[in-house]
Amino acid sequence: AQSVAQPEDQVNVAEGNPLTVKCTYSVSGNPYLFWYVQYPNRGLQFLLKYITGDNLVKGSYGFEAEFNKSQTSFHLKKPSALVSDSALYFCAVSLNTGFQKLVFGTGTRLLVSP
Amino acid sequence: EAQVTQNPRYLITVTGKKLTVTCSQNMNHEYMSWYRQDPGLGLRQIYYSMNVEVTDKGDVPEGYKVSRKEKRNFPLILESPSPNQTSLYFCASSRGQGRSYEQYFGPGTRLTVT
Numbered sequence: 001a002q003s004v005a006q007p008e009d010q011v012n013v014a015e016g017n018p019l020t021v022k023c024t025y026s027v028s029g030n031p032y033l034f035w036y037v038q039y040p041n042r043g044l045q046f047l048l049k050y051i052t053g054d055n056l057v058k059g060s061y062g063f064e065a066e067f068n069k070s071q072t073s074f075h076l077k078k079p080s081a082l083v084s085d086s087a088l089y090f091c092a093v094s095l096n097t098g099f100q101k102l103v104f105g106t107g108t109r110l111l112v113s114p
Numbered sequence: 115e116a117q118v119t120q121n122p123r124y125l126i127t128v129t130g131k132k133l134t135v136t137c138s139q140n141m142n143h144e145y146m147s148w149y150r151q152d153p154g155l156g157l158r159q160i161y162y163s164m165n166v167e168v169t170d171k172g173d174v175p176e177g178y179k180v181s182r183k184e185k186r187n188f189p190l191i192l193e194s195p196s197p198n199q200t201s202l203y204f205c206a207s208s209r210g211q212g213r214s215y216e217q218y219f220g221p222g223t224r225l226t227v228t
Contacts, residue, residue, distance in 0.1 A: 032213045032214055034216060036219075041221070041222075042221060042222070043118070043204055043206075043219035043220050043221045043222050044157075044204065044206075044217075044219040045219070046216040046217070046218070049214070049216060051214045090156060090157065094213040094214070095213070096213065100145055100147075100162075100208055100210075100211050100212065100213060100215060100217075101159070101162075101213075102157075102159070102217065104156040104157040104158075105156055106154055106155060106156040107156055
């Protein structure tokens with residue numbers, strides 16, 4: 001089955017430290033991968049995506065993600081965390097169905113402490 | 115401002131009482147979709163629409179109906195709500211049907227069925 005896994009329900013990090021939110025995928029063909037963020041009482045917001053090309057993708061709010069084909073991973077990273085980064089993060093893969101079909105991971109809650 | 119709007123934001127209802135959650139986007143997007151978000155399950159697709167009068171089932175369509183009579187609107191209808199439909203619902207839209215397009219999400223509708 002084609003799927004996305006986020007192995008950590010929660011990630012805790014101190015402000016100013018680097019953060020990583022993990023995502024692994026299992027799909028047939030070339031993966032199209034996305035990261036979305038959900039702040040409290042808000043809808044999901046697009047952060048970044050990997051379609052093809054450079055394995056390091058830069059996105060909004062200083063976030064970046066590294067695509068690793070051999071490890072089937074697409075981890076979200078930020079060099080220096082902010083308290084305002086605290087939110088729920090979703091990894092998603094767009095399936096090769098001929099139309100848009102997103103499969104989401106279960107989400108990882110990021111808590112950045114002052 | 116480009117946005118996806120949903121109404122109502124919060125709804126408490128009783129089993130069997132028909133309800134409609136409206137969704138509207140002002141970006142002239144072709145593709146629209148409904149998701150439900152449940153703890154530990156991430157987001158699951160209910161229905162999607164590739165254009166006016168073109169809709170299809172997602173992963174969890176049972177108990178739901180949709181229609182797409184206008185490009186901007188994509189209402190979600192629960193003909194006879196049941197407690198297992200208590201959830202957080204999101205509408206989303208996308209500029210195109212292709213895999214590479216990101217989705218824009220509404221703010222969510224929290225539904226409780228008693």
